[in-house]
Amino acid sequence: MMGMNTQPGDALLEIRDLRTHFFTDDGVVKAVDGVSFSVPRGKTFALVGESGCGKSVTAFSILRLLPMPPARIVSGSIHLDGRDLLGLSPGQMRQVRGGQVGMIFQEPMSSLNPVFTCGSQIAEAVMLHARTSAREARRRAIDLLAKVGIPEPAQRFGEYPHQLSGGMRQRVMIAMALSCSPRLLIADEPTTALDVTTQAQILDLLGDLQERENLGILLITHDLAVVAQTAHVVGVMYASKIVELTSAADLFSRALHPYTQGLFRSLPRLGVRGRRLETLGGSVPNPLNFPTGCKFHPRCATARMVARTMNESDTVVVTTETGPVRVPARCASQEPPLRQEQPGHSVACWHARAADQADAPPAEEEQQ
Ligand SMILES: Nc1ncnc2c1ncn2[C@@H]1O[C@H](COP(=O)(O)OP(=O)(O)O)[C@@H](O)[C@H]1O
Ligand SMILES: [Mg+2]
Structure with missing residues (x-):
């Protein structure tokens, strides 16, 4: 068992x-x-x-x-x-x-109704799923506002969404989601x-x-x-x-997928204000026109690096947004399955080991 x-x-x-x-x-x-x-x-x-x-x-x-x-x-x-x-x-x-299931989205303004007070919208959500009196729903709504860190919740109950800051509105959305x-x-x-x-x-x-x-x-x-x-x-x-x-x-x-490694490299570094040192070249492909094989191969630094170590006959040249690049033939023709590479760590990449051994070189060096 x-x-x-x-x-x-x-x-x-x-x-x-x-x-x-x-x-x-x-x-x-x-x-x-x-x-x-x-x-x-x-x-x-x-x-x-x-x-x-x-x-x-x-x-x-x-x-x-x-x-x-x-x-x-x-x-x-x-x-x-x-x-x-x-x-x-x-x-x-x-x-x-x-x-x-509760849900919250990026823009609370689009989920809150501008013509009703925040409190009444939460109370409404409470009453929708629990048989309570309006008075009890109001009490619960005020509790919820307090729970999500809104100061003076009884007072805030009567305010309209536009009277609140973006952060406070998102707290109201969370209160509704928790109702x-x-x-x-x-x-x-x-x-x-x-x-x-x-x-x-x-x-x-x-x-x-x-x-x-x-x-x-x-x-x-x-x-x-x-x-x-x-x-x-x-x-x-x-x-x-x-x-x-x-x-x-x-x-x-230890990120193992070249895409994840690319995401990490494109994070702004601490202390370098707003400057992105190395970015992922290219962009997410359109689902109507996905590349064959591994969908990341046209942008993949590891594929380019690995191809340089292979017999040319095992590689192919593919056209990408940033020009022609040579990649392993398998990357361009076969989609890698998501498989366990290490205990509890799954990766969909034919060359996850290569990606692991040498974190790919900076983008500038690759694009020649
Ligand atoms: N109603 C729709 N009709 C056709 N394509 C859609 C529709 N909604 C989303 N898509 C497409 O589905 C893909 C995934 O979109 P989405 O899940 O919104 O991306 P993300 O949230 O990761 O930014 C995109 O290519 C998007 O254009
Ligand atoms: Mg989205």
Whole structure:
């Protein structure tokens, strides 16, 4: 018998082989294409990657908030607390949203109604899921405002969204998301619109709430600095797939995928104000026109480095946004599966070992 902790289904949220495609006039946009991960109870799983790689579509698939059509979840499973969400009716799904699952997004202004006070919107959310009197809902709303660190909550109850700062509005959104004591919070770029100081305060708040309420959090961000502050487990997403999956500690001490290494190298260094020393060349490919083989090969510093050590017959020259580059033939023709490279650390790269041994040289040297 396996131990309790290793039983499948033990995670709070478990996603297996999720594929969400958009059927458009221009073709099939495979926005999420075979994504698997789980969010442990009371812990934060961060999904990180550049804009356009499929993070939000993943979140919206879980919540079933995508326009269908054109979107369709063509395969996979999503289990919350062992219950298959894809098998639920729209009505049951509404109960899950704002019930067991709370959600917050980048721009709280678009989720808050400008014509109602913040307090009444939270009270409304409370009453939607629990049979309480208006008076009891108001009391709960004030408690929630206090819980998310809003000073003088009874007074703030009567204020309108536009009267609050961006940080305070995001706190109101968090209060609303917590109104039904969810087990899972989905936060899609929750601090992207905020200045760095406010961002840190909101991330601290989420950490505190997680501890107090044993909240599992799916945190979506393009920002590795946010991941560093919050995550226990990390999935790095590139071109509709997870390309690296491991603990946060592991990722920050030894990223194995050349893409992840590129993300780290393009972080502004401390002390060099706003200056990006080395950036990832090129951009995220359009899902209607994904490269063959490994979708990262046109941008991959490791592929170029490895190709220089190979027989020319085992390599090919490919055209990229930044000009022709020589890469291993396999990188250009076969997609690498996500496989365990080290205990608990999975990578989708044919040359993860090479990437591990020599962190790739700076971008300037490669592009000749
Ligand atoms: N309604 C839609 N119709 C067609 N394509 C879409 C739609 N919504 C998103 N996409 C595409 O899905 C891909 C992933 O988008 P998204 O999940 O929003 O990226 P991220 O959140 O990582 O920035 C993008 O290529 C985007 O253009
Ligand atoms: Mg997004």
